[in-house]
Amino acid sequence: MTVSYESSRSPQPPESPVFPAGCASRTLLDHVTSKWGVLILIALADGQQRWSELRRRAEGISEKMLAQTLKTLERDGLVYREARPTIPPRVDYSLTPRGRELTDHLLPLFGWVQENAEEIIGQ
Amino acid sequence: MTVSYESSRSPQPPESPVFPAGCASRTLLDHVTSKWGVLILIALADGQQRWSELRRRAEGISEKMLAQTLKTLERDGLVYREARPTIPPRVDYSLTPRGRELTDHLLPLFGWVQENAEEIIGQ
Numbered sequence: 001m002t003v004s005y006e007s008s009r010s011p012q013p014p015e016s017p018v019f020p021a022g023c024a025s026r027t028l029l030d031h032v033t034s035k036w037g038v039l040i041l042i043a044l045a046d047g048q049q050r051w052s053e054l055r056r057r058a059e060g061i062s063e064k065m066l067a068q069t070l071k072t073l074e075r076d077g078l079v080y081r082e083a084r085p086t087i088p089p090r091v092d093y094s095l096t097p098r099g100r101e102l103t104d105h106l107l108p109l110f111g112w113v114q115e116n117a118e119e120i121i122g123q
Numbered sequence: 124m125t126v127s128y129e130s131s132r133s134p135q136p137p138e139s140p141v142f143p144a145g146c147a148s149r150t151l152l153d154h155v156t157s158k159w160g161v162l163i164l165i166a167l168a169d170g171q172q173r174w175s176e177l178r179r180r181a182e183g184i185s186e187k188m189l190a191q192t193l194k195t196l197e198r199d200g201l202v203y204r205e206a207r208p209t210i211p212p213r214v215d216y217s218l219t220p221r222g223r224e225l226t227d228h229l230l231p232l233f234g235w236v237q238e239n240a241e242e243i244i245g246q
Binding site for chain 2: 058078105118
């Protein structure tokens with residue numbers, strides 16, 4: 001195969017998929033940029049929160065979607081779930097160090113969206 | 124209302140929604156973090172591309188979803204569509220300056236996902 005200037009320009013030639021369908025990166029990208037995943041992660045960037053707090057902060061989320069989103073993020077090692085043996089039982093959610101690393105990359109994007117949304121989308 | 128230390132800690136008290144449902148920020152966040160939106164934006168960060176190139180790079184996207192995603196990003200002023208009067212007609216897509224500003228925030232997230240996906244998701 002002849003390597004042209006175009007395809008040698010970057011390690012990923014322009015014709016290649018950004019992420020091949022079904023690869024690990026694509027799955028993780030889907031988890032962390034999902035409609036609710038991104039809101040939960042940004043909410044937790046403010047610190048540890050309870051189930052009911054997260055439900056309020058991700059306004060519009062159903063109980064089912066909150067449970068499913070937290071389970072996915074917990075399985076990915078991004079969110080830590082701590083059940084406290086109190087009466088009534090109390091469950092807190094927080095970011096793991098890896099989750100914090102991720103939100104360090106999500107927050108600038110979030111800030112940009114916040115600054116530009118009104119001009120782009122309007123009221 | 125008594126303002127506690129907790130709620131005065133940040134301009135956005137922890138009980139408030141991250142983004143209220145239906146607000147402009149929420150709509151824009153949905154557009155730029157949608158399953159296909161994010162892949163198209165990242166593909167275009169490499170430079171101007173044609174329809175067929177974008178279809179290959181966002182592997183698995185249907186014609187319908189590619190059209191819909193590009194239309195949304197174009198309407199938001201993030202992607203520029205240029206139809207060239209050639210035979211056969213040629214249409215190129217590229218990022219606008221605002222789209223470039225956005226991908227400057229998306230690429231670090233993309234890099235983090237790429238670096239961590241195998242360990243988190245596995246093969």
